[in-house]
Amino acid sequence: MTNKAPKPVLFIDRLTNTTTNKIEPNDLIPGRWILDLSEEAVFQNSVAASLYDFVIPDLSGKWNILNESGDRNEGVFSKSLIPEDLEVDSIRTIGDVLSQLIDSQSTWAEWVNIVPLVPELTEDVDLHSLEVEVRDNLGHLEMVCQNPRMHLHVEVERVIVSKAKRVPPQAVSYLASHTEDWDRPLIRGIMPKRILAEVRHDQFDIYENRVSARLVDNLISYLTLRIQKLRKLLKVFQDKEDYSSDIAGTYQRHQRISALWGESIDENEGKKKVEKSLHELEWLKYKLMGFLGAVLYKEVPRRTYVPRTLKNTNIFTNDQHYSHVAELWREWASTGADKVKSPKQYYDDVQGLYKGMNAFTMLLILRALETLNYTPDSTSERKEIFPGSEIQLINSGQFIRLQWSLNGTVSIRINDQKLNIVGLPIALGFCSNDQVSDILSRFDHLLEKSNSSENLILYLGENDSSKSLDVSTRYALHTVGNDPRYSNYKIACLPISPWEIASTERIVRALRWFLSNHIFLSYPLHVDVPNEILELANVKENLRWLLSDMEKSTVEIKIPPREYEWDQIGFDLLHEQFVNDCVEAEKRFKEIEENLKKAGRDRDLAKKKYVAIDELVRCKKNLKALKKVINELARVKERSVFFLQCPTCGTEANSINDFEPRGKDSFHCTCSSCSTFWSIQKCSNGHCYPTMLPSGDFFEVSEEIPGWVDRIYGGDILAVPGKKQDGSWGFVCPDCGEIN
DSSP: OOOOOOOOOEEEETTTTTEOOOOOGGGOTTEEEEEEOOOOOOEEEEEEEOOTBOOOTTTTTTEOOOOOOEEEEEEEEOOOGOOOHHHHHHHHHHHHHHHHHHHTOHHHHTTSSSSSSSSHHHHSSSOHHHHHHHHHHHHHHHHHHSSSSOOEEEEEEEEGGGGOOOOTTTTHHHHHHHHHHEEOOOOOSSSEEEEEEEEEEOOOOOHHHHHHHHHHHHHHHHHHHHHHHHHHHHHHHHHHHHHHHOSSSSSHHHHHHHHHHTTOOOOOHHHHHHHHHHHHHHHHHHHHHGGGGGGGHHHHTTTTTOOSSOOOOHHHHHOOOOHHHHHHHHHIIIISOOOOOOHHHHHHHHHHHHHHHHHHHHHHHHHHHHTOOOEEOOTHHHHOTTTTTEEEEETEEEEEEEEEEEEEEEEEEEEEEEEEEEOOOOOGGGHHHHHHHHHHHHHHHHHHHHSSSSEEEEOOTTTTTTTTTTTTHHHHHHOOSOOOOTOOOOOOEEEETTTOTHHHHHHHHHHHHHHHHHHHTTTSSSOOOHHHHHHHHHGGGGGGEEEETTTTEEEESSEEEEEEHHHHHHHHHHHHHHHHHHHHHHHHHHHHHHHHHHHHHOHHHHHHHHHHHHHHHHHHHHHHHHHHHHHHHHHHHHHHHGBBOOHHHOOOTTTTTEEEEETHHHHHHHTTTOOOOOEEEEEOOOOOOEEEGGGOOOOOOOOOTTHHHHHTTTSSSSEEEEETTSOOOOEETOOOOOOO
16 A cells, blocks of 8 residues: 655645745745645645645744644845834724624624724823832832942952052962062061952842843833834824814815724813823933933943742841832733743744734725625625635625635625735835845736736835835835826735735725726616517617617616606516517417317418417517516616715715716716715726715825825725826826826
8 A cells, every 4th residue: 555645735826826845034024925735744834734724934044844744934024024013913902803793704884894003093192100110119129220239259369569458368378389479578567569368349239130121121122112102193193183184185085084083082181191201201311311321230231131920038127128120020021021932822823813814804895895895795795704704895796706715815806806905914114125026026026917806915025114215116006096197007006004004995996996996987877679679669769878789689778767768768678568468479379279160270370370389489578578678677777876975975866967978988077065076087098997076076185105095085085186288287097107
């Protein structure tokens, strides 16, 4: 009996959904690869791996895969792609909240009720217990650093006679045998030049002082992270103020951001608390930094290691200052110190980070679709949302399918179009220009070659995290793929972060562009209609909104019809007529069949029978075709309402006064409520593309910098606004970049 050869470990590329047995070094991107394992045991970074685990780095940034047969795959992750600890903690925290939703089989309503910001913000604005202890006991730590306790250490050394204070008993015998230490001989003895003496040294390097020195280091590190976190939180408050006070920007965008902020924390009270806590922590850090020049800190070696568990010594127990230092150390060890993790714990934490990024991506998508007025249909209202699930959503007759695959990617389908969305926990904003360009070029080439779908990459970062990059690279990292002026990449790429309230707005803009682009460009909606039905239906009497084409056997809806216009076609009467024709044809067929049975063989009746059968088949065929046409037209009529729905405020426009067909495949519609207009424009090169403009006026922007569209318009825009050479504003063609 022969043993089966072990199968190689396969890696699934989440970008293309393809597999390979080897990852090239340049393709090693955090969050891109997952494991497709066979039944045999596989170890990643010395930890047993499971199916669909991510390929992750260990503490040193390396990774390795080992199977039972000894085959090994290994590599090194670029450290510049690894996000900073604060971003990692925020994703892991919100990921824990979302994993509870997955475990509890939550539905759409429960998911969209989660605010896509760092959870428990109110707990971070107040001082933590360790910080209160530091503030209360800082004076004791200062006294220890400035006036430390010392041990007296006595050593016997050869010193100049003038410096000798205490002579040990062996000094005489030593001097008698070492003539080199004599100055000169005397009649009754010798005059020494050097002599053995007891020298006392103050020893600072004692256990209690080591603890104190390392406590200063540990507290400075802890406060640095806390200050960084509070500054991020303060920036969130300031961004909210900027959004609220900014003259530019749509009213609806202001309302959405205010509503989102209101769900998480009280703005005024929260900002005051953050500013107060930040001021106190910065003062504490300033004082601790001053201790670095104290006697104790200078005398204790910098590399001295102190175990986390504190020993109880007489000094720590009885000294009035050192006892408070001991309390501070214990508080830091229990609340502020990083926990030492085993390889298994670290492995699970990183896997949780990557899965948390997937869940956060899904949360933003769900919130964005809700903003765009998509809701689950009757079959999906109570469906659980989890990796591997699929739901159907509807908005004004337009159906889309939302799928969350097992590998964590999200796809949205509308008709025959598909958008793939991949969330990657990588810090592209902190990479070099060359590194970002190389990554985007590889992504672009790979996705263009492997599939025909549109693709959106979401990476971990904030709007201003890429300021060190050049302008063209920054634009490539802040695009939904519809502005070819600054970037040649076709892939859409946007930053997201639980620390930024504008993350949802970016996803709204990206999804609005994908969905509305395909819906608008389907104008005019058409239905295949047999000529027999075209001739009988009152199409010619409804030329205002219908256009028939006898050659192509189609009907086009140029203008979404009003109810009375729909009724004028007379489908009910036509259906009744077709039913009567079928009844009459079947009646004639049965009469001929009865007569044929009575008469026996009759050539004329037999011919009439075949004619009656053909007529009956024709009538039934027409009736079936009519039913299909009625259903298709009703469905298209329902879809056409989307062209009347204001994308800004949701008001339905009047198809007579507000909707205007322009040419064969263009239209222009204006909202009477908020003055927003939306349309299909055509550039001089013949490219059609959808546009919308809130309030009907462009907002004046002094400088077009990467991310300005999200800042000003948020999700309330389709084609990107751009300035023409004459200084006026227009819309950028997503195909050629021409501004009209």
